[in-house]
Amino acid sequence: xxxxxxxxxxxxxxxxxxxxxxxxxxxxxxxxxxxxxxxxxxxxxxxxxxxxxxxxxxxxxxxxxxxxxxxxxxxxxxxxxxxxxxxxxxxxxxxxxxxxxxxxxxxxxxx
Amino acid sequence: xxxxxxxxxxxxxxxxxxxxxxxxxxxxxxxxxxxxxxxxxxxxxxxxxxxxxxxxxxxxxxxxxxxxxxxxxxxxxxxxxxxxxxxxxxxxxxxxxxxxxxxxxxxxxxxxxxxxxxxxxxxxxxxxxxxxxxxxxxxxxxxxxxxxxxxxxxxxxxxxxxxxxxxxxxxxxxxxxxxxxxxxxxxxxxxxxxxxxxxxxxxxxxxxxxxxxxxxxxxxxxxxxxxxxxxxxxxxxxxxxxxxxxxxxxxxxxxxxxxxxxxxxxxxxxxxxxxxxxxxxxxxxxxxxxxxxxxxxxxxxxxxxxxxxxxxxxxxxxxxxxxxxxxxxxxxxxxxxxxxxxxxxxxxxxxxxxxxxxxxxxxxxxxxxxxxxxxxxxxxxxxxxxxxxxxxxxxxxxxxxxxxxxxxxxxxxxxxxxxxxxxxxxxxxxxxxxxxxxxxxxxxxxxxxxxxxxxxxxxxxxxxxxxxxxxxxxxxxxxxxxxxxxxxxxxxxxxxxxxxxxxxxxxxxxxxxxxxxxxxxxxxxxxxxxxxxxxxxxxxxxxxxxxxxxxxxxxxxxxxxxxxxxxxxxxxxxxxxxxxx
Numbered sequence: 240x241x242x243x244x245x246x247x248x249x250x251x252x253x254x255x256x257x258x259x260x261x262x263x264x265x266x267x268x269x270x271x272x273x274x275x276x277x278x279x280x281x282x283x284x285x286x287x288x289x290x291x292x293x294x295x296x297x298x299x300x301x302x303x304x305x306x307x308x309x310x311x312x313x314x315x316x317x318x319x320x321x322x323x324x325x326x327x328x329x330x331x332x333x334x335x336x337x338x339x340x341x342x343x344x345x346x347x348x349x350x
Numbered sequence: 351x352x353x354x355x356x357x358x359x360x361x362x363x364x365x366x367x368x369x370x371x372x373x374x375x376x377x378x379x380x381x382x383x384x385x386x387x388x389x390x391x392x393x394x395x396x397x398x399x400x401x402x403x404x405x406x407x408x409x410x411x412x413x414x415x416x417x418x419x420x421x422x423x424x425x426x427x428x429x430x431x432x433x434x435x436x437x438x439x440x441x442x443x444x445x446x447x448x449x450x451x452x453x454x455x456x457x458x459x460x461x462x463x464x465x466x467x468x469x470x471x472x473x474x475x476x477x478x479x480x481x482x483x484x485x486x487x488x489x490x491x492x493x494x495x496x497x498x499x500x501x502x503x504x505x506x507x508x509x510x511x512x513x514x515x516x517x518x519x520x521x522x523x524x525x526x527x528x529x530x531x532x533x534x535x536x537x538x539x540x541x542x543x544x545x546x547x548x549x550x551x552x553x554x555x556x557x558x559x560x561x562x563x564x565x566x567x568x569x570x571x572x573x574x575x576x577x578x579x580x581x582x583x584x585x586x587x588x589x590x591x592x593x594x595x596x597x598x599x600x601x602x603x604x605x606x607x608x609x610x611x612x613x614x615x616x617x618x619x620x621x622x623x624x625x626x627x628x629x630x631x632x633x634x635x636x637x638x639x640x641x642x643x644x645x646x647x648x649x650x651x652x653x654x655x656x657x658x659x660x661x662x663x664x665x666x667x668x669x670x671x672x673x674x675x676x677x678x679x680x681x682x683x684x685x686x687x688x689x690x691x692x693x694x695x696x697x698x699x700x701x702x703x704x705x706x707x708x709x710x711x712x713x714x715x716x717x718x719x720x721x722x723x724x725x726x727x728x729x730x731x732x733x734x735x736x737x738x739x740x741x742x743x744x745x746x747x748x749x750x751x752x753x754x755x756x757x758x759x760x761x762x763x764x765x766x767x768x769x770x771x772x773x774x775x776x777x778x779x780x781x782x783x784x785x786x787x788x789x790x791x792x793x794x795x796x797x798x799x800x801x802x803x804x805x806x807x808x809x810x811x812x813x814x815x816x817x818x819x820x821x822x823x824x825x826x827x828x829x830x831x832x833x834x835x836x837x838x839x840x841x842x843x844x845x846x847x848x849x850x851x852x853x854x855x856x857x858x859x860x861x862x863x864x865x866x867x868x869x870x871x872x873x874x875x876x877x878x879x880x881x882x883x884x885x886x887x888x889x890x891x892x893x894x895x896x897x898x899x900x901x902x903x904x905x906x907x908x909x910x911x912x913x914x915x916x917x918x919x920x921x922x923x924x925x926x927x928x929x930x931x
Contacts (some may be wrong), residue, residue, distance in 0.1 A: 270401065284431020286381070294392045308404070315397070328920040 249279065257281060258291065259319065259327045260299065266316045293315065300326055323328065354417050358402030360396070364410075366418040373423045374402075384433040402426055459527035462516035470574055473509045477517070479525050505544040534820045591660035591905060598653035602679060609642040637688050643681030647674050696820060700786035708770040708799055715863075716760070717804045718840040756809045758795065760824045760844045762835070763875050765828040772797070772804075773826040779819045792816035795823050808844065835866040835873065847872055886924065893920045 254276075261267065261275050269292060273285050294299045299321035303315040319327065366374065381398055385391040396746045405426045406418050413422075464475035467485065474492055478485035478809040495502030516525045611632070612625045651674070765771065776793045780786025795810040810823045829835065837860050844849040853864045853875030896917050903909055 269397070270404070284432070284435045285397060285401065285429055286431040286436050289394045289401070290385070290388065290390075290436070293394050297390060314400075314404075327689070 254281060254290065255295070257332050258288070258295070259300065259323060259330065263319050263324070263327055265320045267308075268314050268316050272317070280321075293320050295323075299323075324345070359406075360400035362403040362407060364403065364406055364418055365416055366406075366423075367420065369420050370420040370423045371801070373420055374426075377423070377427050378402075380433050384436065398430065402430065405429060454584045460521070460524045461513055461743050462521055462525040463510070463513045464522075464525060465515055465517075466522075470506075471510045471570060473513060476513055477509070481794065482527075493825045510570070511564055521813070561614060588660045591656040594656040595653055595660065598649050598656065601649055602653065604651070605642060605646050609638055612638040621736070633688060633691075637683065640684035640688070642680045644685055647678040647681070650674070686694060695781045695785075698780050698783045698786045700778055700780065700790050702776040702784055702787065702790045704774045704776075706774075706799075708772060708804075710768065710770050710830065713802050713836065714770070714829065714833065715838070716827075716835040716841050716845075717803065717805045718808050718844065719798070719805045719837040720808070720840065722774065756811075756821070756823075758808060758810060758825055758844060759846050760825045760827060760841070761847050762827045762829070762845060762868075763847075764868055764870070764872060768830045769828075769830050770830065771834065772799070774826070775824040775826065777820075777822045777824070786819070789816065789821060791818045793821050793823060797825070804842070806844070829868050830868055831868050833868045834876075835868070836863050837866060838863045854880060858886055888926050889920050892919060893924070896920065 252334050257276065257279065258272060261272055269288060270285070272292075273288055276288070292301065294316075296303065299320060301317050302320050303317045305313045308314045354365050355368055355371045357364050357366055357371065357374075378395075378399070382391070382395055387392050388394060406422060409422045409425065410416070410418065461480045462476050463472035464479060466473045467475040469489065470477075474488045475485050477483075478488045481488075492502050492506060494503070514521075516522045651671075654665045654671075657663065713733055774792040774795065776795070778786050778789035778793070780789045792813045793810050794813055796807055798805040804827070807824060810817070810821070812821065837845065837850060848866075849863065853866070867876055867879070868874075868875050896913055900910065900913050901919070
């Protein structure tokens with residue numbers, strides 16, 4: 240139970256960072272984000288992504304365009320805003336620091 | 351076999367089996383319920399619905415199917431995840447934070463307009479929330495104060511201006527006084543901060559100057575008015591249209607029945623009554639038919655138009671309505687032609703007089719015989735037994751719209767010769783003079799003269815088969831000067847050239863008859879003459895008295911003057927009296 244909770248916490252923190260990183264590579268549709276997250280074995284269900292995307296958008300990190308689709312309703316294609324890019328670069332830095340911290344923690348500073 | 355349902359999800363039309371539909375509906379409700387307290391619930395749910403629609407269409411294409419079944423829906427649910435799985439990623443940690451935050455705040459109600467339960471602007475509902483009353487009592491009280499004096503209207507308008515709308519979820523919760531630490535109130539910290547920020551900006555908005563509030567009020571008022579006209583107004587129009595349809599349909603039905611009746615399926619005797627008695631036998635069918643068309647088609651058009659208003663549906667096509675118009679015009683033309691034809695039969699006038707000398711007597715009694723005259727045929731028709739001689743059928747039928755104008759008129763004149771005579775004048779119209787004369791000859795009229803009593807029939811009859819052509823009967827009664835006439839009350843209305851109702855005998859209150867006398871100046875009311883004579887006598891007496899006074903007191907000039915004036919007045923009055931007599 241404790242392990243599960245910590246896993247969830249870790250995943251959750253990383254999920255947002257990963258979503259922003261995926262979108263940073265170019266305009267992308269929600270289900271493609273999901274596909275990428277799934278191949279990275281990060282996301283269990285799609286339903287989780289939509290609240291996250293909406294929140295990021297409302298915080299001004301994302302914006303989207305409606306694009307006509309051949310199979311079904313028009314799709315929202317997401318891009319990063321300038322704010323989003325700024326936040327992402329901060330997060331990149333934090334990730335470097337974390338990776339370093341984890342590496343140090345696991346292997347010792349002197350190895 | 352399974353019933354399918356067509357749904358619109360994410361603006362995509364999808365055919366879905368009923369069982370699959372139930373499954374999908376349950377899932378979407380779950381999702382909606384989950385996000386209901388989320389600030390962006392609508393957007394998230396829309397995104398999810400769009401995605402579901404896409405997944406379903408993809409599956410249909412892949413599997414080359416037309417209809418979504420339960421397996422497809424289950425696949426979609428598996429893909430999207432159940433709501434229990436949503437929790438793990440998004441909001442778990444923030445929940446306790448929210449709870450502690452909100453529990454620390456005292457919950458107090460605020461006065462907002464409830465736009466969800468509004469009738470006009472949500473004022474009553476808002477007040478009801480604030481006071482914890484049932485809204486219907488508040489509405490009733492408002493309505494009563496509006497009706498009794500109208501102060502409620504003013505108060506309502508003021509509250510409309512003052513009270514802000516409850517827009518955000520937080521405001522709605524404040525309005526209803528619900529504790530904000532709701533279970534499932536899913537927000538993380540920054541969302542919470544955002545909501546607080548929104549709340550602050552809302553609070554600033556509430557502090558707007560009052561004229562801005564008035565502006566909002568006016569805008570909302572007209573918006574409400576527009577909604578009322580397009581909503582309730584439409585309903586009122588439809589109700590009116592339906593009433594017109596019902597009554598119009600009834601009227602059309604009665605027209606059909608009426609026309610059928612006039613076409614002779616019913617009772618021929620209707621043609622003895624005015625105005626149907628005008629119409630010639632041969633033309634009846636044509637006239638009834640065209641009159642029917644002229645009445646029927648406009649009402650039919652009204653009903654059809656009402657159907658269109660009420661059900662927004664065209665009841666008949668253009669060709670048919672055009673045909674109806676042409677038929678109607680033909681009907682109008684026929685009626686016009688027939689009316690012209692009939693009126694041409696009133697062109698010529700003919701008179702026929704018949705003079706009877708009566709025994710000259712000093713007194714006559716003029717009366718009207720109210721008992722109805724029956725021909726032998728009528729007696730059989732009405733089952734009147736000839737043996738029951740004592741029974742009299744009284745004709746009390748007043749002049750109604752369907753009674754032929756067949757009353758007689760009695761004119762009393764002074765006889766130039768010394769004989770009493772009755773002149774009956776029959777008049778009629780006709781197409782030519784001979785036909786007019788013939789129509790006049792078709793009048794049958796009788797009176798009874800026995801000793802001093804003259805009993806007139808109030809109406810004349812037309813001989814069987816003759817038509818109404820404005821026939822009239824005048825009775826001229828000529829009596830020599832000095833003849834007394836007793837006129838019964840029943841006869842008053844038939845005597846035209848004297849004010850029979852003004853002659854009231856004050857001494858005799860029974861008033862069922864009045865006494866008259868023929869003078870050189872025409873017929874005079876005896877009671878009136880008596881009154882005049884008494885008055886004259888009094889005046890003469892006064893004159894004598896005045897003249898006596900004048901002689902006795904010649905010294906007093908002022909007195910003399912007033913007496914002289916009075917004498918002149920009295921003389922003048924007497925002079926008129928004398929002239930009158």
